[in-house]
Amino acid sequence: DTEVTQTPKHLVMGMTNKKSLKCEQHMGHRAMYWYKQKAKKPPELMFVYSYEKLSINESVPSRFSPECPNSSLLNLHLHALQPEDSALYLCASSQEGSRETQYFGPGTRLLVL
Amino acid sequence: ELKVEQNPLFLSMQEGKNYTIYCNYSTTSDRLYWYRQDPGKSLESLFVLLSNGAVKQEGRLMASLDTKARLSTLHITAAVHDLSATYFCAGTLGGYALNFGKGTSLLVTP
Numbered sequence: 511d512t513e514v515t516q517t518p519k520h521l522v523m524g525m526t527n528k529k530s531l532k533c534e535q536h537m538g539h540r541a542m543y544w545y546k547q548k549a550k551k552p553p554e555l556m557f558v559y560s561y562e563k564l565s566i567n568e569s570v571p572s573r574f575s576p577e578c579p580n581s582s583l584l585n586l587h588l589h590a591l592q593p594e595d596s597a598l599y600l601c602a603s604s605q606e607g608s609r610e611t612q613y614f615g616p617g618t619r620l621l622v623l
Numbered sequence: 624e625l626k627v628e629q630n631p632l633f634l635s636m637q638e639g640k641n642y643t644i645y646c647n648y649s650t651t652s653d654r655l656y657w658y659r660q661d662p663g664k665s666l667e668s669l670f671v672l673l674s675n676g677a678v679k680q681e682g683r684l685m686a687s688l689d690t691k692a693r694l695s696t697l698h699i700t701a702a703v704h705d706l707s708a709t710y711f712c713a714g715t716l717g718g719y720a721l722n723f724g725k726g727t728s729l730l731v732t733p
Contacts, residue, residue: 566719
């Protein structure tokens with residue numbers, strides 16, 4: 511099984527809402543990632559979890575809050591987002607170590623109104 | 624900082640033709656990846672190139688790496704419509720972060 515799953519596929523939220531994005535993998539990977547991708551742009555790394563601990567936070571605003579409940583799950587909690595946060599949010603996972611290929615999920619397309 | 628530049632950024636080619644996408648990077652990269660992304664979809668891993676002279680082929684796509692020139696190429700042979708997508712190369716300095724190029728949007732026409 512080489513699949514990373516993400517829910518929901520689409521999300522529309524207002525600027526005062528709180529929502530969460532979910533990511534799951536069952537490949538035994540110990541590193542998990544959140545990326546943000548705007549239209550016609552490459553993905554930008556947001557967070558990295560390694561062995562369920564936050565390893566990298568790329569200076570992401572606090573309105574984005576990641577959580578790694580266990581080795582298979584990764585959440586991204588959203589609160590008080592801005593319209594410019596509308597994007598495709600991609601989850602990825604890899605074997606531990608940073609030298610391993612990252613496998614991406616299908617993404618959640620987020621629209622903030 | 625590792626900078627990755629791809630060219631061309633847009634490529635329209637006829638079915639049956641050959642073409643090459645170039646990926647230059649600014650400093651020694653631990654490894655070089657190629658990903659494919661269909662419109663509105665996720666990224667699919669195509670190749671990972673680990674060492675100088677590495678060449679990998681899958682179907683009509685062949686990727687190579689020249690670490691001395693800091694250059695990777697993705698060669699398309701006898702293009703078909705199904706290859707229409709955006710192709711990203713990405714390097715890494717050994718950490719978790721992938722430094723992506725801007726992507727090459729490929730359109731294969733009849």
